[in-house]
Amino acid sequence: MPSKDAERYYLGQMRALVRAMATDLIASLEPALKRLKPDYIADSRVTLDGSWTDEILKSIRSVSQRFTSPLFEAQIQRVAATTISRADADNAEDFRDSINKAVGIDFQLVTKPKGMTDFLEASTAENVNLIKSIPADYFKKVETIVLGGMKDGLAPTTIAKQIQEETGVSARRAKLIARDQVSQLNSDLTRQRQTAAGIVHYKVQDADDVRVSGNPSGKYPNAKISCWGIARQDIGYGPGVYKVAEGATWKGVTNLHPGKHHPLCRCIGIAMIPGVNYFPDKNG
Template sequence: AKEAGRPMDDIAERLEEVRERWVMRFSDAALRIAPAFTRAAEKTATSALKRSLSSADIPRVKFTMTPEMRQAVDGIVAENVNLIKSIPEKYFTQVQTIALQSITRGRDMNYMTEELQKQFGITRRRAENIARDQNNKATAELARVRQKALGITKGIWIHSGGGSHPRPLHVKANGKEFDLDKGMPVGDNG
């Protein structure tokens, strides 16, 4: 017979085994997803730059993978691998806590369901925001490196008008010239 309190230890052990499996899955997936994401961002940035050059009647340019582009790509891949790998650690701990609280409440499945829905509704929105932000950052960085390789040093900020809540500093910067090395000072929350 199990001692009082031991079943909870068994459950915690099982949850830890599941966590370890998910950490491995996310680590493996990160090594596939991050490079694919970066290739897609690079293709988008290059296509947009080609369209811009073409509309300005600048002769066609053959883009190559410069050392600066390789460094930018490697940095974006590394950042995204780390983000993806952090997902199970952060969120599995929350799931584990909710599950154990449900058990200590006498297998309160209603509590567990409500907490998981509340937590992961927030998590889904956060994941969508992170994905959008990472995509925008990667595309902008790769475009900047490509432009610099062509000798372009200045840009004109164009507010996309995307999103239902435009950031005031982004709207205010629309049409203004900026130095590509310095970027447009609109801030992360701008």
């Protein structure tokens, strides 16, 4: 299971980021908008080159700069690294527990298989970029909203409302990133640990509820990628069993792994240990 601890931490940090962006922006923008209101409303339909444009842009950029500063970079680097190390710690423990429970003996597995450190660093960098995209997109959008709104002579309260809506968009995206990244990371880490432990096959188990994609009696029977179907089709190793190195193929999409069949897929891949929980009647 994706680490709840890592997800909770990541979500909390992302929520704080969105809150800080919006609070700083409103604090900086509100006085300028109110002060400029008579000008830009009288000025509407004139030109965008008015001095108020410069003033308002300066005010937005003074805030957006805080979210590209070296200090901010250092902060999100720490957020990404902490998330990933928590997710990894939980994954290592889960993996050991699941193998040991299946085998019935406590054998110590390598906690950091070869290549894992590089992988964790690459994931951290990827997450840093994803986090950075939140303020980058937000402030770009806000510039458009504010300049467009002023050009159309909208009241500051109307512009503020549009900014608020944009803040909501950022908040939803931030939440999706946090959930999806932790779940994808968990999927990748499990697969690396399975490979390092010499496990060749896994069995896909779906979340067994009405939200499972492709579940004929669930909410999404016509989903493009069917977790329900993947967990049941037999490509020669038994129902729902796939090679760790290859994953499943569904409707022409290859390399589909549990936890990553589609965004927020909740499937897991149970390690198949020959003679323990796997009795292949064919050569797999």
